[in-house]
Amino acid sequence: MARKITFQQAINEALDQEMARDEDVVIMGEDVVGGAGTEGEMDAWGGVLGVTKGLWGKYGDRIMDTPISESGFVGAAVGAATAGLRPVCELMFIDFMGVCFDQIYNQAAKFRYMFGGKAETPVVIRTMVGAGFRAAAQHSQCLYPMFTAVPGLKVVIPSNPYDAKGLLIQAIRDNDPVIFCEHKVLYTVEGEVPEDSYTIPFGEADIAREGEDITVVALGRMVHQALEAANTLSSGGISCEVVDLRTTSPLDEETILESVENTGRLVVVDEANPRCSIATDISALVAKKAFEHLNAPIEMVTAPHTPVPFSGALEDMYIPSPDSIVSAVKSVMDFSQ
Amino acid sequence: MPDALTVEDLLDAYRTMKTIREFEDRVHVEFAKGGIPGFVHLYAGEEASATGVGMHLSKEDKLASNHRGHGHCIAKGVEVKGMMAEIYGKATGTCKGKGGSMHIADLDTGMMGANGIVGGGPPLACGAALAAKMKKNGKIAVVFCGDGASNQGTTFEAMNLASVWKLPVVFVFENNGYGEATGSSYSVSCGDIADRAKGFGMPGRIADGHDFFEVYEAFGEASERARKGEGPSLLEHKLDRFYGHFEGDNQNYRAEGEVQKLREETCCIKRFAATAVSEHGINQSQLEAIDSEVGELIDEAVKFAESSPDPSESDLTTDVYINY
Numbered sequence: 001m002a003r004k005i006t007f008q009q010a011i012n013e014a015l016d017q018e019m020a021r022d023e024d025v026v027i028m029g030e031d032v033v034g035g036a037g038t039e040g041e042m043d044a045w046g047g048v049l050g051v052t053k054g055l056w057g058k059y060g061d062r063i064m065d066t067p068i069s070e071s072g073f074v075g076a077a078v079g080a081a082t083a084g085l086r087p088v089c090e091l092m093f094i095d096f097m098g099v100c101f102d103q104i105y106n107q108a109a110k111f112r113y114m115f116g117g118k119a120e121t122p123v124v125i126r127t128m129v130g131a132g133f134r135a136a137a138q139h140s141q142c143l144y145p146m147f148t149a150v151p152g153l154k155v156v157i158p159s160n161p162y163d164a165k166g167l168l169i170q171a172i173r174d175n176d177p178v179i180f181c182e183h184k185v186l187y188t189v190e191g192e193v194p195e196d197s198y199t200i201p202f203g204e205a206d207i208a209r210e211g212e213d214i215t216v217v218a219l220g221r222m223v224h225q226a227l228e229a230a231n232t233l234s235s236g237g238i239s240c241e242v243v244d245l246r247t248t249s250p251l252d253e254e255t256i257l258e259s260v261e262n263t264g265r266l267v268v269v270d271e272a273n274p275r276c277s278i279a280t281d282i283s284a285l286v287a288k289k290a291f292e293h294l295n296a297p298i299e300m301v302t303a304p305h306t307p308v309p310f311s312g313a314l315e316d317m318y319i320p321s322p323d324s325i326v327s328a329v330k331s332v333m334d335f336s337q
Numbered sequence: 338m339p340d341a342l343t344v345e346d347l348l349d350a351y352r353t354m355k356t357i358r359e360f361e362d363r364v365h366v367e368f369a370k371g372g373i374p375g376f377v378h379l380y381a382g383e384e385a386s387a388t389g390v391g392m393h394l395s396k397e398d399k400l401a402s403n404h405r406g407h408g409h410c411i412a413k414g415v416e417v418k419g420m421m422a423e424i425y426g427k428a429t430g431t432c433k434g435k436g437g438s439m440h441i442a443d444l445d446t447g448m449m450g451a452n453g454i455v456g457g458g459p460p461l462a463c464g465a466a467l468a469a470k471m472k473k474n475g476k477i478a479v480v481f482c483g484d485g486a487s488n489q490g491t492t493f494e495a496m497n498l499a500s501v502w503k504l505p506v507v508f509v510f511e512n513n514g515y516g517e518a519t520g521s522s523y524s525v526s527c528g529d530i531a532d533r534a535k536g537f538g539m540p541g542r543i544a545d546g547h548d549f550f551e552v553y554e555a556f557g558e559a560s561e562r563a564r565k566g567e568g569p570s571l572l573e574h575k576l577d578r579f580y581g582h583f584e585g586d587n588q589n590y591r592a593e594g595e596v597q598k599l600r601e602e603t604c605c606i607k608r609f610a611a612t613a614v615s616e617h618g619i620n621q622s623q624l625e626a627i628d629s630e631v632g633e634l635i636d637e638a639v640k641f642a643e644s645s646p647d648p649s650e651s652d653l654t655t656d657v658y659i660n661y
Contacts, residue, residue, distance in 0.1 A: 026471065062471075067501055072494030075460020076467055079478075082449060083399060083468035102491070106454050107461060114440040115450060116432035117656035151657050175659040203661070250661050 003195060008051050008187040010161035011126075014168040015052065015088065017197045019059050022086060025172060027052060027063040028073055029090025029126075036065040048092055049128075049187060070100035074125065078108040078177070081123035086172060091127040094143045094181060108177040109152030123178070124171045129157070130183040130221055130271060131308045131319050140308035140315075142220070142272040147179045148248040148281070154202055155249040157181045159223035161191035163246055166200030173199065183221040203250035207259070211241035214265040214329055217256055217282050219245040222269040222320060229325035238333055248278055256282060257290050264295035267328045269320055274302040296335035299328040342553070347613050350392060350549060352627050354384035354606050357408040359635045360417060361580070364407070364424060367639060368584040374426055377438045380408035382579035385605035386511050387412035389552025390479060393560045399447045399465035401458035401480040404439050405511075405578075406451030409481050414446040421638035427645035434648045435656065455516075456489025458482065459508065463495050466506035466563075477505040477563040479556075485516030487530045496537040496571070505563035507556065508571045511546060513578040518590045534571035546576025547605045550612065577603055 005013070019025045033056040034045030046053025055063050066073035070091060077089035091100065104125065111119035131140040148155045154176050158164040164182070171178040208223055209230050218226040223244045230240035241259050245252065260266050266286050270279040279300040286298060301320045309315050342350075361381040367373050380387070383405075391412030394400065402409040410420055415431060423430030424438045431441050442450035449465060452458050462480035469476040486492050487510050499506050510530045514521050527533060534541025540562075544555040552574060559570035577599045581588045588596070613619040 064502070067494070067497055069494035069497060071491045072460050072463065072498040075457075075491065075495065076464040076498060079401070079449070079461030079464020080468045081464070082444070082461070083465040083478075084472060085464075085468045087464075102454055102457060103460055107452075107457060110440075111442070111450070112659065113656045114432060114436040115442040115444065116430070116435050118432075118444055119442065120659060154658070154661075176661075 002192040004190045005161060005193050006187065007161045007164050007189045007191070008049070010165040010193050011051055011168055011182065012054065013193070014165045014172070015055060016058065018169055018172045019055065019062060021197070023062070024084065024086045025062070025088065026080070026085055027055065027088045027090070028066050028077055030066055030068055030092050032090050033063055033065045047090065049184065051187070052090070070096050071103055074100040075103035075107065077123050077125070078103055078121060081108070081121045081177070082111065082119060086122045088124045088126060088172060091125050093139050094127040094129045095138050095141050097143060097146070104153070104177070105150045109150050112176070113152060120175045121177050122175045124180055125178070126180045126182060128184045129181045130185055131303070131315055132185040134310060134312055134315060136310040137307035142270070142303070144179070144181050144248060145272050145277045145281070148278065149276070152177065153249060154178045154247065155181065156202065156247050157220040158246065159186070159220055159244050161189065161193045163200060163206070165193055166198050167246065169197055170199040170202060174202070181220065185221050200246070202247045203252050205246055205252035205255040206244040207241065207255070208244040209240065209242040211239040211263065213239045213263055214267065214332060215241050215243060215256070215259040215263045216267045216269060216325065216329065217243045217245065218269040219248065219278060220271065222271055225320060225322050226269050226325055228322040229329065232322065232326050233329055238329060240329060245278070253285060253289070256286065260286050260290045261293045264293055265332050266294070267299045267301060267325065267332055269301045269325055271303055271320060274300065274305055277302060296332045299332050301325050301328045344617070344619065346392065347617055347619055348623060348627065350388050351609060351613065351624060352631065353388045353391065353412055354549070354609060355627060355631045356417065356634065357381070357384045357387065357411050358606055359631050360407060360411065360421070360638070363635050363639060365580060365584060372643065373424055375437050377424065377584045378405040378582065379578070379580040379584065380405050382577045382599065382605070383511055383513065383546060384408055385549040385552050385609065386509070386546045386574045386576055387481070389549050390509060390556045392553060393556055394447065394479065395476070396445070396447050397474070397476045399449050399462065399476070399478040401449045401462040401465070401478065402451045403455070403458055403481055403483060403486065404451060404453055405483065406441060407438070410441050410443070410448055410451070413448045415441065415443040415448050417634060418638045418641045421642040422645050425642040425645070426647070427642055428648045428652065429641070429645040433652060433656070435652070456482070456486040456491040459486070459492045459495030462506050463499050463504055466499065466504035467502065469505055475564055477507065477560055479507045479509060481509050481511060483516060484510065484512040484514070484521035484525055484530060487533070488524055496539070496569070499569035500538040503566070503568040505566065506569045507559045507563055508569065509556070510571070510573045512573055512575050515578070515582065515590070517582045529573060531571060531573040539569045539571055541571040541573070543573045543575060546574030547603045547608060549605060549609045576605070
């Protein structure tokens with residue numbers, strides 16, 4: 001049986017292998033080492049949840065702690081990318097995009113176009129997303145729709161350790177700016193991951209489960225919720241096809257449309273808030289390009305149009321659950337004209 | 338005069354300043370005629386600043402600029418015809434007409450880009466300096482900010498980061514007295530921007546931005562410090578802009594007669610020419626020859642821009658990604 005490691009270890013391994021392969025790969029972020037300027041030990045944290053732990057011992061000055069000033073160091077990563085480095089910059093939580101967004105969407109994303117196709121900005125911004133840690137409204141959001149909406153950025157949202165490693169290596173080797181979203185609840189999830197280096201191309205969704213009756217499109221943590229719902233539904237005789245997007249920009253339209261053409265029904269599951277989200281985007285795509293294949297209206301299962309609540313009782317209601325997906329699938333299956 | 342400047346250097350400096358002035362004066366005229374679209378911010382009056390800095394830079398050194406960037410581009414060696422075509426939005430422009438006045442970049446000459454965001458450049462310059470430091474190639478980065486950007490959080494963050502990482506970067510603040518239509522005496526809380534250097538652990542120095550020689554000397558010191566690995570510096574160039582914030586600005590926030598007085602009394606090019614002739618053995622005829630060369634160059638640039646084709650429909654959707 002192949003080796004199993006966690007999602008978090010898969011990311012660490014991808015960073016390690018790429019740093020060993022290419023000395024232009026550098027890492028910067030808040031406490032990605034930890035301990036700088038203290039009397040205690042270095043590599044004290046290795047990232048706030050330990051994802052980059054151990055890299056400082058191997059690569060020294062190529063992994064750098066930064067002041068807590070996201071515009072400064074995210075912008076420096078972007079500038080360094082235009083000047084010959086391949087920085088992997090850690091924006092601790094995607095919620096902090098508000099204190100550095102200009103450097104991402106006005107600078108990194110636009111250089112190539114504004115400069116007439118001459119700029120290359122091979123920067124990766126790794127960032128944690130998602131609810132489930134009781135971390136409340138400013139440390140729990142799924143803000144990837146905002147990045148997905150910006151031309152010039154690529155957006156990656158892996159759902160499992162195998163994809164996390166292959167997609168991160170692809171992100172580091174990619175010459176466009178990439179936002180790499182890591183759902184914090186997935187860090188401890190285990191899966192089979194080859195030890196050797198490998199890449200997964202962007203824009204290729206994964207059929208996480210084949211099915212015939214209904215297509216369930218999901219991403220990130222929601223793939224797990226969708227798979228659990230599909231298991232439940234299969235015992236009731238409903239066969240779900242679960243499509244894991246892997247990347248929202250570029251988007252694998254073909255796989256989504258082919259699946260809906262086969263099943264005739266669609267539920268989209270997204271942990272982001274419901275307005276202008278990945279769920280609305282996929283729904284619009286299918287409504288426009290596969291309308292004649294639909295046997296029922298499209299359903300969306302998303303978080304409500306609220307900030308992420310703190311109370312565990314509320315947060316559990318906020319996050320789309322397998323049960324809510326089961327209900328949505330059933331309502332689509334029950335639809336009759 | 339700093340020892341390093343030869344007669345050839347002085348003539349080059351004059352050529353650069355004069356090219357910037359003629360370029361900007363001509364853009365002013367052509368904009369008024371309606372030939373140039375969009376927002377244009379002119380650098381006339383500030384030429385000694387870009388030129389005194391640019392003389393210390395090689396193509397491999399990086400320069401991050403701002404919305405008032407034409408002078409920085411020219412001083413960094415960006416080709417003038419392409420710049421003019423870019424400002425006209427033509428396919429032959431430096432950026433194929435996709436950037437415009439506020440986004441002229443030429444990575445081959447180390448010009449990282451003008452920038453439409455006030456305070457957009459300082460973090461980027463830190464990144465370029467970090468790359469130079471990690472590659473140990475002895476190159477430096479410089480960022481030009483106005484007095485307006487001196488109040489931006491990005492600028493503060495970048496200055497702090499530059500000192501924390503001891504980066505080979507120079508922050509040059511061109512204080513022309515106005516952030517758009519608001520006086521820097523109102524918006525800059527500490528009086529002299531140079532005083533802020535202390536708070537970020539770097540040397541800060543004021544130079545008379547009308548005086549090429551002073552700028553050249555001050556930046557020489559700062560760039561040498563950066564190249565030696567001793568870290569960042571801040572320079573504040575006190576100077577004046579001869580036009581409004583943007584073309585079309587009625588400038589009713591300026592005192593009556595202010596601009597005319599400045600043109601007569603503080604023109605950095607007049608001042609340079611007088612010193613060059615009286616103290617450095619340059620002949621008036623040498624300067625006049627350059628005047629005439631520059632005049633032809635700018636005429637050609639405008640003709641080139643006017644006669645160049647617009648970008649085509651297919652250009653609309655290219656150059657967003659390297660691959661997608």
